[in-house]
Amino acid sequence: xxxxxxxxxxxxxxxxxxxxxxxxxxxxxxxxxxxxxxxxxxxxxxxxxxxxxxxxxxxxxxxxxxxxxxxxxxxxxxxxxxxxxxxxxxxxxxxxxxxxxxxxxxxxxxxxxxxxxxxxxxxxxxxxxxxxxxxxxxxxxxxxxxxxxxxxxxxxxxxxxxxxxxxxxxxxxxxxxxxxxxxxxxxxxxxxxxxxxxxxxxxxxxxxxxxxxxxxxxxxxxxxxxxxxxxxxxxxxxxxxxxxxxxxxxxxxxxxxxxxxxxxxxxxxxxxxxxxxxxxxxxxxxxxxxxxxxxxxxxxxxxxxxxxxxxxxxxxxxxxxxxxxxxxxxxxxxxxxxxxxxxxxxxxxxxxxxxxxxxxxxxxxxxxxxxxxxxxxxxxxxxxxxxxxxxxxxxxxxxxxxxxxxxxxxxxxxxxxxxxxxxxxxxxxxxxxxxxxxxxxxxxxxxxxxxxxxxxxxxxxxxxxxxxxxxxxxxxxxxxxxxxxx
Numbered sequence: 001x002x003x004x005x006x007x008x009x010x011x012x013x014x015x016x017x018x019x020x021x022x023x024x025x026x027x028x029x030x031x032x033x034x035x036x037x038x039x040x041x042x043x044x045x046x047x048x049x050x051x052x053x054x055x056x057x058x059x060x061x062x063x064x065x066x067x068x069x070x071x072x073x074x075x076x077x078x079x080x081x082x083x084x085x086x087x088x089x090x091x092x093x094x095x096x097x098x099x100x101x102x103x104x105x106x107x108x109x110x111x112x113x114x115x116x117x118x119x120x121x122x123x124x125x126x127x128x129x130x131x132x133x134x135x136x137x138x139x140x141x142x143x144x145x146x147x148x149x150x151x152x153x154x155x156x157x158x159x160x161x162x163x164x165x166x167x168x169x170x171x172x173x174x175x176x177x178x179x180x181x182x183x184x185x186x187x188x189x190x191x192x193x194x195x196x197x198x199x200x201x202x203x204x205x206x207x208x209x210x211x212x213x214x215x216x217x218x219x220x221x222x223x224x225x226x227x228x229x230x231x232x233x234x235x236x237x238x239x240x241x242x243x244x245x246x247x248x249x250x251x252x253x254x255x256x257x258x259x260x261x262x263x264x265x266x267x268x269x270x271x272x273x274x275x276x277x278x279x280x281x282x283x284x285x286x287x288x289x290x291x292x293x294x295x296x297x298x299x300x301x302x303x304x305x306x307x308x309x310x311x312x313x314x315x316x317x318x319x320x321x322x323x324x325x326x327x328x329x330x331x332x333x334x335x336x337x338x339x340x341x342x343x344x345x346x347x348x349x350x351x352x353x354x355x356x357x358x359x360x361x362x363x364x365x366x367x368x369x370x371x372x373x374x375x376x377x378x379x380x381x382x383x384x385x386x387x388x389x390x391x392x393x394x395x396x397x398x399x400x401x402x403x404x405x406x407x408x409x410x411x412x413x414x415x416x417x418x419x420x421x422x423x424x425x426x427x428x429x430x431x432x433x434x435x436x437x438x439x440x441x442x443x444x445x446x447x448x449x450x451x452x453x454x455x456x457x458x459x460x461x462x463x464x465x466x467x468x469x470x471x472x473x474x475x476x477x478x479x480x481x482x483x484x485x486x
Contacts, residue, residue, distance in 0.1 A: 003143050005312040009319060010158055013174060017162025020170035027354045030167030031099050031335050033249040041176050042250040042259030046085075047266045048175040049243055050078045050233065051182070052325025055271050056318050057135055060278035060298055064289075067211035072226070075271030076214075077234035079264050084238060085247065086260030092417045093244060094253045096478045101244050101413070102340030108416040108478045109427040116431045117412070118340040120404040121241050122365075125333040127401030129369035132159075132326040139318055142299045149374060159326040160366035163334075164359050168249055171327045178320030185317035186273040189302075192310055194276065197283035203276065221449060228452040235456070236406030239413045241332035274298065330369070334361035407434035407455030411463045416478060419467075423474045426467030434459030 024030050037045065054074050062070030098104055101121060106114035136155030137148040144151065162170050197203050204212075216226035237243060250256035281288050281301050288297045288304075302314040338361040343354060408431045415422035415430075438455030441447045447454075467474070 001308045002311045002315060006143060006315050006319060009316055012177075013158065013323060014162055016174050016177065017165040017170045020162075020166025020173050023169045024165075024167055024355070027351050027358060029169060030355055030358050031339075032245055033168040033172050035249060036251050037172055037249045037255070038251055039255045039259055039262075041172050042246070042255050043262040043266065044176045044179040045172050045246045045249065046082060046243075046259050046263035047270075048179055048321075048324035049246060049263075049328060050074060050081075050237070050325065051179075051267060051271065052132055052135070052321045054131055056274045056321050057138065057298060058131070059271070060274045063275045064278050064281065064297070067207070068214055069216070069226075069229075071271075071275060072214070072229040073232045073234075075268055075275075077230050077232060078237070079268040079271075080230065080234035081237045081243075082260050082264035082267060084234070085243065086257050086264065089238060089417070090247050090256045090260050091253055092478070093247050094250065094256045096248075098248070098478070099245075100336050100339050101239055101241055101409070102336055104244075104416065104478055105412065105427070106340075108475055109412065109422075110424045110475075113412065113424060113427045113431070114340055116428060117239075117409055118336050120408045120431065120435070121239070122333040122336050124240070124401050124404045125329055125365075126369050126372055129326065129329045129365075130373040131401075132156075132322050132329060133370060133373040135318075135322050136326070138296060138299065139315065139322065142296070142303060143315065152373065153370070155322075156326070156366065156370055159323060160330060160362060163327045163331050163366075164362045167331060167358065167362075168245060171324075171331055172246075172249060174327065175324045178324045181320045182317045183270060185313035185320075186270060186277075188313055189306075189310060189317070190273050190276055193280050193284070193301075193306070196305065197280040200276070203280050203283055224453055225449050228449070231406060231452055231456065232402050235410055236402030236452075239405045239409040240402075241336055242328040245332060245335065246328075277301070330362055330366050334358060334365045337361045337365065403438060403452065403455075404435060406452060407438045407459055408432075410456065411459040415463055415467075420477060421467055421474055422463060423467045423470040423472055425470045425472065426463045426465075429466040430459045430463035433462035 023034075026034075028034055055078075059071045059074045093104075096104060096107075098107065100118070102114045102118035105117040133152050133156050134148075136159075137152035140146060140151030140155050141148045146154070162174070166173070194200055194203060216222040247256045247260070250259055278298055281297055284305055285301060288300050291297055291300060299314075299318070302311055306314065335358060338354070338358045342357060342361070343349060346353070346357075349357070411430050411434070412422070412427040416427070434455045437458035438451045441451035441454050
């Protein structure tokens with residue numbers, strides 16, 4: 001019955017994809033849903049940006065063993081990002097009327113900055129997409145008993161297919177439906193599972209000292225690691241293309257801002273529910289902690305201690321979270337690849353041709369991401385990897401995917417909006433310096449705990465220093481010069 005309900009849900013998703021494809025008449029419809037989303041859909045789309053496998057499976061696993069400090073990156077960091085977007089970035093990004101961050105860097109800094117920035121963004125998505133692929137493998141493996149690799153292929157093919165059909169319209173409509181399913185399912189699940197565990201007080205009682213602390217231990221290194229955790233998604237995801245598209249898909253500037261604020265509150269509230277479900281494992285069946293991969297604990301809890309109806313709700317919520325994040329994670333780099341890398345080579349390309357170029361890039365990005373995720377899962381499922389913890393960590397895959405945008409793009413983006421003196425050379429120096437310092441710290445000096453903040457600081461210093469020394473007059477700000485559309 002559970003499997004049948006999930007199959008029915010997948011068929012519904014395909015129907016939505018087909019329906020959304022009828023709304024796509026131009027590249028603008030495909031990339032930013034015609035800039036026509038109301039507040040409800042804008043809020044849901046922004047909420048669904050990161051509420052995926054890393055929250056449902058990754059963060060919940062971390063909290064079981066590390067306390068709330070294990071959830072700094074997600075959901076706390078993700079909620080911080082949405083607050084910052086609403087406060088400082090939504091208005092100027094919406095006013096730009098551009099399609100991609102690559103366009104932003106081109107208009108504000110020039111072609112070289114566009115190429116480097118676009119490359120960083122595309123690369124940053126592969127870890128994120130891989131995390132969703134692994135999660136789909138976990139989900140379908142739990143339901144069907146198929147191998148994780150086959151399960152990954154089935155689930156991800158569906159994502160690529162409906163994104164190919166409807167683009168941002170398909171993403172937005174499915175995000176709206178899927179968010180409603182997530183909300184309803186998690187509320188019911190928490191009510192029933194926490195009841196089985198003896199209530200909220202019993203679930204939270206007798207936790208180790210410091211379990212609920214959101215402040216690090218004294219010391220320089222703990223503080224650096226703490227700030228790095230906040231910065232990973234809280235700052236590193238600000239220059240992400242999927243966020244750019246969702247802001248620019250709103251019907252108006254005011255809706256874009258309000259949507260970000262609503263999404264921030266919604267994210268922090270809803271994300272607490274899978275964390276509570278994971279904590280209830282100790283009270284209901286602590287033997288589940290002995291599973292080879294801790295990321296299977298929450299699905300195993302529901303499968304073995306919940307009614308078929310509750311299982312349907314759980315898998316519906318989990319599948320909704322993964323699909324909503326996966327579709328955006330595929331569409332965003334596909335648009336960058338099409339708009340900033342391929343389109344300049346075809347100056348006579350019609351809008352219809354550009355639309356199909358975007359759809360082709362969805363397939364290309366999907367194929368590359370799957371080819372990168374598959375070998376990792378094969379290696380991890382071997383006996384040695386199982387003893388070490390099983391499949392690749394969904395949480396770590398997502399957190400690591402934001403490094404390039406954090407240390408290479410955050411400073412040029414922020415300065416491009418708020419500092420008129422930022423120049424082309426300063427932006428390029430910032431991008432390259434940030435990523436090089438991070439790489440040296442992480443790989444050569446084995447100081448990974450300090451690599452993110454060091455790279456970000458180096459990026460800021462390079463931007464300011466080179467811009468002040470550069471005699472070339474800076475370009476005008478994007479929001480004052482950019483046309484509507486690329």
